[in-house]
Amino acid sequence: MGYVFMDSSAVNASHLRAFIERIEKLEEEKRAIADDIKDVYSEAKGTGFDVKIIRKIVSLRRMDRDKRREEEEILDLYLSALGMAD
């Protein structure tokens, strides 16, 4: 703000503003990517694919990934419980 001496409210306000700007910038980027995803679905649809099926495939592949990760986590839990954790 150009002032050398600022009371703590001003510092706070300035910090707060910075946080908010970073968040809003990131949210804007996120929204842009969401739009890109929508575009890809549209393009796929325009090429004759069934969007519903593609969504389901993507969803199933995500579930596979999630399940695999959860299985690794529970393995770690088991090993910990057995005192064999790395």
Add this chain to the structure above:
Amino acid sequence: MGYVFMDSSAVNASHLRAFIERIEKLEEEKRAIADDIKDVYSEAKGTGFDVKIIRKIVSLRRMDRDKRREEEEILDLYLSALGMAD
């Protein structure tokens, strides 16, 4: 309400009240079951089981069920797309 002739606001209010009471009753039941679930976890913990592991097992089994259901759904989608739906 005991009145034979009610204007539509009264009818509305009465209906609204009935809906709200049904919802609140159901939510109370739901809360009671959530408490029961908590009790089972506590009991398991008291028997020496690791709650975290049980939660993970329950979660994995739920994922299995979900995945199986999604796979059936996508199969239906494929069959529909091929004009072979039942």
Add this chain to the structure above:
Amino acid sequence: MGYVFMDSSAVNASHLRAFIERIEKLEEEKRAIADDIKDVYSEAKGTGFDVKIIRKIVSLRRMDRDKRREEEEILDLYLSALGMAD
């Protein structure tokens, strides 16, 4: 399991299985009630009510109840402190 003598792992496994089954049964019941609640909202909607508003009413009433309960608890604390608890 039909065996008279089981080692502790088997006992453990059997207990664990029982806990998991109880939890899953309760979770299923909870889910069923959640569905019922959704149905009531749908029915209300079909009767011309605004679901969003009903949700808000239910939420406000829940807050009121919680507030009242908390006030009663504070009153109990006061009474206890005064040696006048029931």
Add this chain to the structure above:
Amino acid sequence: MGYVFMDSSAVNASHLRAFIERIEKLEEEKRAIADDIKDVYSEAKGTGFDVKIIRKIVSLRRMDRDKRREEEEILDLYLSALGMAD
């Protein structure tokens, strides 16, 4: 795939695969940004800010933006109706 002559199924499969990969890549990026946002909130919290309040501010500012944009759109409509659109 290295083949000059592919039947249409292979072409389809290849196209489908490409769409799915693009979607998954974008979803991964989106998730990464969501994580970044969470990190900023955490950082703000660590600096002593109330996350709930920051969320509310961000939300209000978003509403303002939407409202402003909507008002501009309405203004454009008016101008169009008057044959004064840019």
Add this chain to the structure above:
DNA sequence: TCAGATAAAATCGCGC
């Protein structure tokens, strides 16, 4: 444009 489904954000509640 609306309902119904899907996904995201915010909130709640638990265990550590």
Add this chain to the structure above:
DNA sequence: GCGCGATTTTATCTGA
């Protein structure tokens, strides 16, 4: 008290 997972509420999207 804080992260983390579950739940709930809100917003978005798609197909009719």
